[in-house]
Amino acid sequence: MDRAFWRARVIKNHLTQDPCTQTRSLSGAPCLEYSPPELAEPAAAFDVAAMRALLDGHNVAERDWLFGLMTQSKLFNPRRVGGRVFVAPDYNQSMEQQREMTMRRIEFLLERGVFEGWLTAGTAEGELRKLALQEVANMYDHSLAIKFGVHFFLWGGAIQFFGTERHHVKWLRDTENYVVKGCFAMTELGHGSNVRGIETVTTYDPRAREFIINTPCESAQKYWIGGAANHATHTVAFSQLNINGINQGVHAFIVQIRDADGNICPNIRIADCGHKIGLNGVDNGRIWFDNVRIPRENLLNSVADISPDGEYLSAIKDPDQRFAAFLAPLTAGRVILAASAIYSAKIGLAIAIRYALSRRAFSIAPNQPEVLLLDYPSHQQRLLPLLAKTYAMSFSANHLKMIYVKRTPELNKTIHILSSAFKASFTWHNMRTLQECREACGGQGLKTENRIGHLKGEKDVQSTFEGDNNVLMQQISKTLFAEYLVARKRNKPFKGLGLEHMNGPCPVLPQQLPSTVLRSDQFQVDAFHVRERDLLNRFAEEILQRQAQGERKEHALLSSYQLAEDLGRAFSERCVLQNFVEVEENSPAGSLKDMLALLRSMYALTCMEEDASFLRYGYLSTENAAAVRKEVAKLCSELRPHALALVNSFGIPDAYLSPIAFNWVEANSWSSVQH
């Protein structure tokens, strides 16, 4: 009751009494004054440092070290605006200049020991530290993180996972020290997500004991190869392996493409991919191989090898299985993308919410001060549900990372499915959040220095690289269908991927949904289970029915794309809710746990409001759907006083936000114009 009364008073104050009127009169002031949100907003109701520790999940001190380190060199382009220093690349530089700066920043980080142990440490702790540092670098600049990400995670990862001892000894240490600069030549002009369709061809010459790698046609040129256009000295080239006229499928080879002085090697042609809507600090290039000869040892031979006299050797006979086993370990990319998308959404929200707590527009009554943006319920509705989702996804990204660093072969399927689901849904969430935040900042959102608008271009690529989001989501439904078949046909219970709820009776959702029910985790989890169960049943039935009518299974799966899409989303959102509930359960009782409960309700109810499945298939009645929507509005007003503390808990240092997050009047004053 006290709380409700307090809330009512706060809202009343916000609407009727500008806190600033006590110190200055509106008519007397010659111009608007910036008032920092810290002054007017209530003190944090929970421990912000503890919340940050929960959100970051691991290596907080290391993160702060790198944040600090990047403010310690001119290379990171510090700029003083409105009395504050901000760091961000100069995106007004030419593409070539930006690429050069990215490389020099990497050299600086290398010299300061940031990459130590990245390929040679080999412990779960070391791996978590690497992920944390990657996330921080990514918050400075996407190009920086992608450029060294390609080198360490793709090139280095390929050596680590596709290679064997002889490759590890020869390449890992040199990679960690940037003695060689690696890139990863998988995608071709004609084939992206469908790696098995690539057209590059490799044959073997037993007399010379060499492979000959060739680009047979224009659509086989390697495309989007990060690092290839300017800097990379070596690449992992993916190619069909043709032995004695038999195609053994896709294999990976180490090919040197430049000498130590940066000259392109003979029989290699390289061209630039040109200017892009983002990531211009990464030198994406195209590669053609003109019968390039490489030593036999350069085949990355984790699952298959060639004897010196040219006999193909593999323990896995089926090329499909061989290919799957080959690529399985390379999941780091999607794990990293899922996490990094959330950090980018955090930047957008921190800036837009801080701005909404200091920018006013329109008075609601004559002679009244203008209203703070975030005091408009509609503005709250635009930003606060996205804030709650970002919290929820943050916890899931941590969950995924923890499984990933402790991976075992048994966990491969879980990691593959979860990383696909989270990569797709989190990168989509990020793009949507950035767009909303950009609009919420009005014209200021357009300025590159304010980061949000620019981040849209930088991050857009995430929805298609490392697997097209739509293709990934289809894979999830396909996997769930396979699980369904195993369970139903062999009459075995569901096991893994959180599907155990399918084994019990279907939960019954209450007819009446008062606030207390809507906000209970039991109801929310039940509702998500009902949806996932029903969609999986419908999806499976539709496919089986189509098959019964004589359609091929592959065709039936494709034709049921509408249900597949709904099911993929239902699975992903249920996993996220589940992770959130676990985090909440593990928190000690107190104000922080209460805040988590509020955010969890906002997450769950927003998902229910947004997904038409709940109404389409009748999990909720129209009245209940209306009740959910009303509750979201109530949650918005309850989260409103905590908005500042919630974005402060992201732990993003000021220098990594932007001028509109602070004193935007001073930042734009005549005195700060550079003459």
Added chain:
Amino acid sequence: MASFSSSNGKEDQVLVEKSFVRTVILNKPKAFYAAGDVVAVVHDINNGYWNSSASVFRKEYILFYLMATYCIPQASILNGIVMGAGTGFSIHGSFRVATENFILLLFVFAMPEIALGLFPDIGSSYFLSRIPGHFGNGQQNRQRHFIFISSLTEYLSLTSARLDGAEMLACGLATHFVSSVELLSLEAALHSVDSSDQPKISAVIGEYSELPMLKEQSAYNRLDVINRCFSRRTVEDILYALEQEATNEVDDWIQASLRSRKKASPISLKISLRSIREGRLQGVGQCLVREHRIDCHAMRGEVSKDFVEGCRAVILDKDRNPKWEPTRMGLVTDKMVDVYFSKVDDEDWEELKLPPRPNLPASAFAKL
């Protein structure tokens, strides 16, 4: 113009922002702070009253915060040895005028050339963590060139560093350097300024200012080595980097730096590094809150009693042979260090609560 005193016991009320006060001048020619108080603190701790020292610190820190966010310009004339809390009383103000007689000893209980069980306090994780990575005069640093920060911060925090007037100016901790013979005229000039306009006051002091030469052996002339070594991730990495440098060239300065590190309390070094690295990303208020927590944990001694041990070895028994516990870096766990950054689990303990301020400068706000 107003005179200023911090010793009337009502710290919260000392700084009153009244319109008739235009400038505050602090001028204590000898030492700003007496180490005698250390004995009292240790005495309190040994008698189980660490909390009473904590409350003294609390008042002191609130005062620093008020000074740091004070709307009226404060000019401190630093003409002698300034150490510990004395630093706090001056450094948080708007103008710090150093002379050739000036020596700064960092930290509350800093003692020359002896590594105590110490860590950055009095807001030093805030002001030290913003030292720019190049030469320049203080005023310029503040306005335009002070953009990127050097690892001098880590160096100063991890060594029992002292700075002279020229170095203070070079790193922006002093805003002006004035020869001591000019002090009387400067003070007279300041008294006659009828304005609290910062640029005006700066210009008045500027008329008496000069640019001093840095000494040959100044840390500022080693910036490349400092940046290379002290920017490393952990204390162990820093020591390793220093050792590598030492093997590459015979250099007394590096050897001295290494020796002082090896004498220091291992856990204090770890706490110090983490504290200033957090401080680099925070506002002055958050830095003071964190440092106050660390002070309290150190005095309470639930993880390590190095603080009291250091005081014993240097001030009480004067045997200069402290027995640290944990004895070496490898025995200090992250969990142990974490404790110093958390709230104190004690019913009587109070977190530092800073008063709301209407005039917070931009730099006072920061994330977490």
